[in-house]
Structure formats: structure tokens, C-alpha cells
Amino acid sequence: MKSLADRIEEYLRYLIERSESKTLQMQRTELAETFGCVPSQITYVLSTRFTIEEGFITESRRGGKGYIRIRQIDSSPDRINRGYNQREALAIIENLWREGFLDEGEAELLKCLLNRHVLGLTDHERHLLRGRMLRAVYDLLGDNKG
Amino acid sequence: MKSLADRIEEYLRYLIERSESKTLQMQRTELAETFGCVPSQITYVLSTRFTIEEGFITESRRGGKGYIRIRQIDSSPDRINRGYNQREALAIIENLWREGFLDEGEAELLKCLLNRHVLGLTDHERHLLRGRMLRAVYDLLGDNKG
DNA sequence: TTTCTTTTGACTATTTTTAACCTATCGTTA
DNA sequence: TAACGATAGGTTAAAAATAGTCAAAAGAAA
Known part of the structure; x- marks a missing residue:
């Protein structure tokens, strides 16, 4: 019911x-x-x-x-972002980890999810997707601080 | 009895x-x-x-x-290939958290990344992507135990 | 006996529903 | 135009309806 x-x-x-x-x-x-x-x-x-x-x-x-x-609404404000390739994305995660924004488990999780084989899709779509994912991570980290 | x-x-x-x-x-x-x-x-x-x-x-x-x-849930490759909607995916994460396979930070991270607005794409592609992401998470958790 | 699992119940948390009171906008009239 | 009344929607707090948590008591297994 x-x-x-x-x-x-x-x-x-x-x-x-x-x-x-x-x-x-x-x-x-x-x-x-x-x-x-x-x-x-x-x-x-x-x-x-x-x-x-x-x-x-x-x-x-x-x-x-x-x-x-x-x-x-069709929320795609960051559709215009160029996105990130795997190497760039992993480097960003590494930095966030080294700077203490992510703990080791979180960093491992992210690195595994940002992998090209996990994400699939075409190169271009995958890059954009990484952009949205990283944006979401930044937003989450921002929330926790603010 | x-x-x-x-x-x-x-x-x-x-x-x-x-x-x-x-x-x-x-x-x-x-x-x-x-x-x-x-x-x-x-x-x-x-x-x-x-x-x-x-x-x-x-x-x-x-x-x-x-x-x-x-x-x-049928976690056979077939089923994972059929994908998950946001509700199903979040429920899986919640369970993994409750059962101690993920800590709170990891669970939050995943819940935010599995969000439909973050993933974007078409419904079908997004569901499949969640399947690949969850599979990657299972694999990672399996690694840590074995 | 010791340890693990099951059963209970008091207390807590969350979500929905209701109701009383508050505020904004429009149209009319002085 | 200023003031007022009518007609909306907004806010908030309390009540109601559920489910969750935790730890003690009871029972079963080792």
C-alpha cells in the first residue's frame, strides 16, 4: 500500500x-x-x-x-567540461590522498572505479564521465568541510 | 525443532x-x-x-x-550485465556498509558516484555502468579478503 | 560450564500527516 | 496612490505511524 x-x-x-x-x-x-x-x-x-x-x-x-x-531539468551543466583521461584522473586521486582529503580505502576505491575498463563507453564519453565523477567527489569533500 | x-x-x-x-x-x-x-x-x-x-x-x-x-539478487555475470538502477545500487552499498565491508567514507563516496546525475548517460547505459562499477567494488573487496 | 544464537522489550530515529498560524500578491475602493 | 480584504502559498511544530538499535534474558550447542 x-x-x-x-x-x-x-x-x-x-x-x-x-x-x-x-x-x-x-x-x-x-x-x-x-x-x-x-x-x-x-x-x-x-x-x-x-x-x-x-x-x-x-x-x-x-x-x-x-x-x-x-x-x-536536464542537469548537464558540466557537459562542456573536457573531462579527464585515466592518467590525469589517477593523478588527481593520488594528490587528494597525499593531501589527506581521502583515506587509503577511498583512494583505492576511486582508482578502481575510474579505470577505463570499468567505465567502458567511448573515449570521449568516458572522459566526460570522469569529469562528473571527480566533480562529485570535490562536492562531497566540500560538504564535509563546510 | x-x-x-x-x-x-x-x-x-x-x-x-x-x-x-x-x-x-x-x-x-x-x-x-x-x-x-x-x-x-x-x-x-x-x-x-x-x-x-x-x-x-x-x-x-x-x-x-x-x-x-x-x-x-542474482549476482551472476548475466545479472550484473543487466545493470542496476539507482535505488538498487544504493541499497547494495547500504548493505555492504551495514555488514562492515565498506566504511562510512567509502559508502558515502560510492553513493554519491552512483547517482544518476553524476553518471549521466542514457538510462540503459547508466544501469550497465553501475553494474560494472559494483562488480569492480566486489572484486576489490574480494582482493582484500583473499 | 562456556559460548553462540535467539528472543524480547524499552528506547530511538525517521517519515508521514495534520493543523494552526504567517506572508505575499491581487483587486478594489477611499 | 494608500489601505484593505480576499485569495493564495509558506512555515513550523506536534501527533501519528512505522522501522531500527541495543543489550539483557533465555535457550541451545559445544
């Missing part, structure tokens, strides 16, 4: 998927009425299920003719 | 075997009631009998309409 939040999510995803522009705009109160729940339940669903991490951005406006809007 | 834990295991295995998707989802409390035991007994069975070494991954959610889910 699905929770109410799950069912609302499913419904919204369906509507977005179905729309040409991958965008959905509606009134919070109306949607709440459709599901027979309080409006803040809708806010809850948006904030737990339609996050940037899930690939959505939400906007809203209060007052008369207010609305909530959900947009599905 | 079979222990209660054995009987619960047997019952769950039967249900999983019988299901098309080799997956079972139910409420911990309900199952406990079926067997007339405390809910933590169910947790005990899952953590001792439905481990990654036994070929299962478990997931759960607390709160309203919470559940426990058991999935039988």
Missing part, C-alpha cells in the same frame, strides 16, 4: 512526463482537494520528492492566481 | 520464490503479528538471513505506510 505522499508524487510525475515541456503548473489548494488532504501535504511532497537532486526545480507564487510549478 | 527465526526465514523465502520479481514488500509489524513475535525479531531475521552474501538486498522505510522490502 502506497502512502499518500507516494501517490501524489506518482500523479505529478505522470502529468509532467506527459507534458511537452516537462513542466507542470497548478494550484496547491486544488491539488490538495483532489487528494482530500491539507495543502501543506503538497508542500511536503514537493520538498521531499521534487528536489534538485531528483532533477526538478519548483517555483510558486502566493496570492490571487497563485500557483506551484514543477519543472524537470 | 526449528527456531522461530528459521520459520520466518522459510516463510519469506517461499514468498519471494513465488513472486515474479523475486521481491517481497510487507510491513514489519504485520509480519511480526503473523508470527506472534516482537517486530525486532523480523529485523533480526533480515539481518542474519537475508544478507548480501546470501544474495539478498533489503530496503525499508519508516513512518506512515512504512515497509520492509527484500529482493533476491
